[in-house]
Amino acid sequence: MESITVTSPEATMAIGAKLGQLVQPGDLILLDGDLGAGKTTFTKGLAKSLGIPNNVKSPTFTLIREYHQGRLPLYHMDVYRLEDGGAEDLGLDEYFDGDGVSVVEWSQFIADLLPATYLRIAISRDTDADDQRVMTFKPIGEHYQRLVDQLKE
Template sequence: MNKTITVTSPEATMQLGAKLGPLLKPSDLILLDGDLGAGKTTFTKGLAASLGIKNNVKSPTFTLIREYHQGRLPLYHMDVYRLEDGGAEDLGLDEYFDGDGVSVVEWSEFIADLLPTTYLRITLQRSGTADDQRTIRLDPVGERYQQLVAQLGE
């Protein structure tokens, strides 16, 4: 069951991420897709805060993976945009995906062949005429993520 939400500010994007955080368990995988500036890192900031991570969450564009260990669960924030031409096989992503934390992957289409069979894909798109308006679509793949989206709607 897909769910679509419209937000009108970066704060609302963060709040949606914050609402998801308490529902997450180890090995959960969140894929964030959308154009540059769509709000992927903003969403992740809200999610991180709700996990109890106090550090400033920045886009891992140049480091590929940023790890945050001070929350309820570790957060592995990945930006695989630079892997458009390959190289992801060498990162050991499956160790993150099967690990003790939550993995958030921006630009997941570039590692599509390395993804597990279940995940929650969240697509953020600019919408309407307002600069800050976004349409956020949640596409759960697998029973765990269908339950997650249902809980999010409660």
Template sequence: MEFKDETALQAFAAAVAPKLQAGDILLLDGDLGAGKTSFTKGLARGLGITDYIKSPTFTLIREYPDGRLPLYHMDLYRLEGGGAGDLGLEEYFEGDGVSVVEWPDYLGEAMPDAYLLIHFLKDEVDDSKRTLTFEAAGARAQALLAALPTK
């Protein structure tokens, strides 16, 4: 799925939000600047969260409890050497909200069984364009994938 700019990407993410349920896990994979946090901003807006959303790179996890569902935004970039298994992420994954994980390659042993993996690719010619591809693991993630807006 291709998006012409950040506004379109956020609008898509906002349209995904009503499809989400407690316990859903979105893994966001892509290079720096590929749109992962921008997507999360749109998702938060779609969940009714009015807080300013910023990357939790230095805090690892930011919690936004005030929407239709709580949003748990995680950025594991600083855990390149490992250590995600010590964070207790399964409490978030099995909790009452939606977990969004940037840099899921660093989950290691903490990798959940069920998730929707979203790959972000920045266009090499037009820096504002993004292409998203999706992979679903588990029945709930497959149902979520089938329910995604087609733009």
């Protein structure tokens, strides 16, 4: 497991942007962290490096936002509201097996619907420094291990 400490939203976006240059169709990125940890900020960086000009917003109320203007489609999901179920009706596997990159916030609420391989990124606040975040990368599967190795370079 690899960890990176960032000290600004711009640094969080920069890591997202670097990952965005490496992702391929069908990649699944899970973002875990408390409210305000930087999940959507990370996704904004990833989207920007895919060439998506839109302002990426948290899809809390829509559950899924689709962006098709970049190098790859981006499927940005916030499944926080599915804490009590209902995810099985969304056809998430069509996104996960699709031609784009899926980024899922609050993935613990759909844990039983996730495929066998993915990259989980946990973002946590430093209790002593409000502007610091620790990003911990946990790749599940060889492809995602290679992604993390490339990210470290």
